Structures are given as C-alpha cells and as structure tokens.
Amino acid sequence: MRQTLTLDTEVYRDYFLASFLNIETGNVRHFEMFEGQEFDIETVKTIMHKYRIVTFNGSNFDIPLLAMVLEGDNCARIKRGCDAIINNNLRDWQFYRQFGVDRFENINHVDLIEVAPGKASLKMYGGRLHSHTLQDLPIEPSASISVSDRALLVKYCENDLKLTRDLYNTLLPQINLREQMSHQYALNLLSKSDAQIAEAVIGQEVSKALGEDLTRPIVETGTQFSYVPPDFIDMTTLVMSQILPIISEHKFTIPDSGKVMMPKALSDYKITIGNSIYRMGIGGLHSTESSVFHLADDDTLLIDRDVVSYYPMIILNTNLAPEHMGKAFSDVYGNIVDRRIKAKRDGDKVTSDALKITINGSFGKFGSKWSKLYSPDLLIQTTLTGQLCLLMLIEMLESESIPVVSANTDGIVIKCPKTKIEMMDLIVWEWEVKTDFETEATYYKAIYSRDVNNYIAVKTDGNIKLKGAYTPAGLSKNPANEVCTLAVLKYLIHGLPIAQTITDCTDMTKFVSVRQVKGGAVKNGEYLGRVVRWYYSIAADGAIHYKVNNYTVAKTTGAMPLMVLPDAIPFDIDYDWYINEANSLLKDLGVVND
DSSP states (O other), rough: OOOOEEEEEEEEEEEEEEEEEETTTOOOEEEEBTTOOOOOOOHHHHHHHHEEEESSTTTTHHHHHHHHHTTTOHHHHHHHHHHHHHHTTTOOOHHHHHHOOOOOOEEEEEHHHHSSSOOOOOHHHHTTTTOBBBOOOOSSSOOOOOOOHHHHHHHHHHHHHHHHHHHHHHHHHHHHHHHHHHHHHHHHTTOOOOHHHHHHHHHHHHHHTTSSOOOOOOOOOOHHHHHHHHTTTTTSSHHHHHHHHHHOOOOOOOTTTTOOOHHHHHOOOOOTTTTTEEOTTTTOOEEEOEEEEEEOOOOTEEEEEETTHHHHHHHTTTOOHHHHHHTHHHHHHHHHHHHHHHHHHHHOOHHHHHHHHHHHHHHHHTTOSSSSSSSSSHHHHHHHHHHHHHHHHHHHHTTTOOOOEEEEEEEEEEEEEEEGGGHHHHHHHHHHHTTOOEEEEEEEEEEEEEEEEEEEEEESSSSEEEGGGGGGTTTTTBBBBBHHHHHHHHHHOOOOOOHHHHHHHGGGTTTTTEEEEEEEETTTTTEEEEEEEEEBTTOEEEEEEEOOOBBTTTOTTTTESOOOOOSOOOOOHHHHHHHHHHHHHHHHHHHHOO
C-alpha cells in the first residue's frame, strides 16, 4: 500500500509553489520556483510516481500545471496556463492540447472534487467538516511575489493541504469502495462521482453485451415524446381521471439543455385526497403539509411505508430501456439489481454498496445529454409512473378512511386507526401485487414537520429520523446553529428544557454557522474570505457584510467571525440568541414551548 500525500499548488507570474503533506506522518515538503531558485524536478517526479497523490480539482488544475513545471516551463508561462484554465474553464484534455504538455502517466491520483457530494469549494467542505482554520488566498492572483510574500503563501498552501487531508479522511470509505470497484471492472473509478461510476460501469457492460463501443445518443432539440402509463395503473379512479388527461395529452419537448421539465399545468395542479394536498414534479410526488405534528397513541398508529428500490424496480417491472441500448441494458441493469439484492441479504456490504452506487447513480444520467445513458423519455416514464402509483395507493387508503399525512418521492406516512390495521395491510398487499413493488414499514411515535422535506420523526424503537434542515451538518450541508436542533430534539423526546441543553453544551462546533459569501465577506473593515464561519456573541458589533457592495450577509447581526476554531467555548457567546432560535424552530414544527 502506497503512502498518501495531499498536493496543492500556488501560481503567480514570478512564483510557483507545489506542496505535499504526508497523511500518514504529517510531514510537509514545499518545492518553490522563483528567480534564482530552480524547481527540483527530479525529486517531484519521484514523489508523483512513488505515492498516492490526493488533490481537490487537481485533474483540471494542479496536475496539468505541475506537468508544465516538470517539462521546464517558467513561472510566466505557467501563470498563462493557470489563467487559461480559470478564465476559459478548460478541461484537462483541452489544456494539454492547447499548451502542448504531455499528460502525467502511471500516477495513483485521487481527485476529491467529484467524489465529494454536491458542488462546493475546498474551503466550504473545510467549514462543513469543522476544520481548524478557514483562510482565503492572502495575496491577489495578479500580484508580484516578494520574499516576505513567499512565507505567507507557504503557510496558506499548508492549510489547504490540511483541508484536503480532512476531506480525504472523511471520504476514505467511498474511496476504498471505488478502489475495489476499479479492480472489479478494470476501470479507473477513483476520482469519479456516483453518477460517473454508473455511466462507466453500465456503459462498459452494455458495450460488451452489444459487441461494440457505446456512444452518446444525439437527441435533437425539439424532439417530442409522450408518457405512456403502464397497464397496472388504475385509470378509473377519481384522481387518475383528473390527472391522466393532463399527462397523456402533453407532448414533452427536448430543449437545447436536454433537460425535460414537468408541464406547468401539472406541476401547478393541486391534487386533493382526503385532508391532504399533493403536487407532482420531476423530483417526485410531494405532499404540502406545514408546521404540523402527528402522534401515535392508544387508538392510532403512525407508519412510514417506503417502496424498496422504487425507481430501479419501476425500470425493471415496466421493461424500460434506453432506445439505443435496448435489451442489453435491461439484462445488464437487471443483473446488477439482482446482485445487489442478494449481496444485501447475504450481508456482503462491500458488494451491496458498490452496486447501489451503480444503480442509484444511473438515474441522474438519464437526464444528461452529455451521457451515454441519456434517455429523457425513460426519466419521465420512471418518475411519472412512480408518482401515479403512490397516488393510487393513497387514494385506495383514503377511500377506506385511512388517512395519509405525508408523501415524498418513494413513500408515504399513514395515520392508521387501530381498528383498520387489517384493512390497511390488505390494501397495501393488493397494491404490491398489482404493481409488483415491495414496501417496508417503519413505525413512528411521532412526526414533527416544518414541511414535507424538513421533519423530525421519532421511531418506536427510540431511533430518530431527521430530514432536511434538521439533519446534522456534513459534506452536503453547512453547519447552522446545530445546538438549536439538538435542544429541540431533547425537548421533544425527553422533555428537557431548551435553555438547559444550550447552556450545558461544551462543543463549540454546535454553535457555529458557515456559509459562502460571493465576492468575499468583511466585518468592521477586516476581510474574512469567501467562506465565513461565525457564532452569535453579546460582544459583536453589527453584522457581517459583502465586500463588493456592503450589503448585510443574511442572519449575521450579532455574529462574531470565527475563522479559527478555539479550544473552548468563548466567554461572550449569546446563549439567549440560541434559545430564541430553538423556540422558533419548535414553532416551525407546530409545537409551542410552554
């Protein structure tokens, strides 16, 4: 096993820096080039081939620019390459061709930018991971670098190496899984997103089945298609008689972007069943509840019914396949789904997780015109069928006076009177038989909803399900006063006073907020950076402002910048602000704190 180094570079017209941090030992080495200082080309070449190299956006930035250095280019030309990448958004292959640089070969490189979920900067991921120090580039990119500037850039670069290390360590399970999949499929999947892995794996397997290379399909702008409901959808119910004419009469048209949208007449349509209102959309079916909670009691059960592998099973059960792949896709996709189900039942977590990436990642590629899996009609057929089937189930339940209180993409929450449990089970069974889907039941003590996408559900086994705003901060979500959500949870579950949880908390990361500020943020004339971290303080003067126009950054009145995490809770923390915010969260959930 090779040792792992993080790599980062800094590029100026008269200065170049490449720095490496050894994740195993913590050792750092810096390689500089400036007038009078030659770059140690041979040592860096050895490092690049001896170790696993980890970067953030290195494939399209650090690695190509380092390749220029190793071919003997000077700082001025490397800076022109840097500017071309940034200003023209060059991909790596475009850069190598434009600047006549040979691509690095035979290096073990992991670029975290695609592996990490979503699209964020390295500084933002650092903020989400509560990295110790958040720092913006200390010297303008167009500047000339003095002797004293070099020390600043070395320190700054070293902090970026640590942010990259923090992100790598967090993503290590995903990277290990990609390494195992790379060996299994003889593909380099180390630096690919879930969707890119799905395209690579399915594309390779389908190509083998077809006996020819799979190419990206070209679907002309303006191409039209219609939704065709599968036979098992009951066309006679009241809801279907209202909705199906709208869907069946609509011609879905491929725009220049390739992304097909839900017709406005349908997305605006309010579907009323029982006491709930539902809306349809490209992302799935959604109920429209807000600021409401439901409790299980002696007379009522709260049951979350999720459809198992909903979209994959729609694709298989209705024999959907991209036109340019046909049966080869169905065979490959079905085999992957079957293998995943078996691996999950056998407790083979590695195989199960690998195949789950391939299955779930493929769906997004059906809507991307740049993908070999592009099939917008399949995407529409899948998502509309999923929504119509859920509406069928909801209507079947409501017709027997069994209320459905929430619905979201692949499941519903049922508030079932105990006198109707057998009827509910029979209805769900009939629906499963008719559609050939399978559901899983989770029983709740309570569900507290700000809206359908943001809620707290307390399970009967004592576990908690958090959605949206109430989920803990992580790689996909910025920290935002998490102590307030913690206080709400303890109040709802244990009856603990809001103020007690907040004043007893000794973890500073639970009090911070982090957000991106376009153009950078300032506080009292001090530049903070484009990613800013703060807490609320009784000693804070005013708010944080945008550097470009002096507008106030939202929710920063009373904020104290915290770009470096302290070892202990600051003496000036404004506990009253957090207590009031937690009480506001309770009101959002329909709960009043007496």
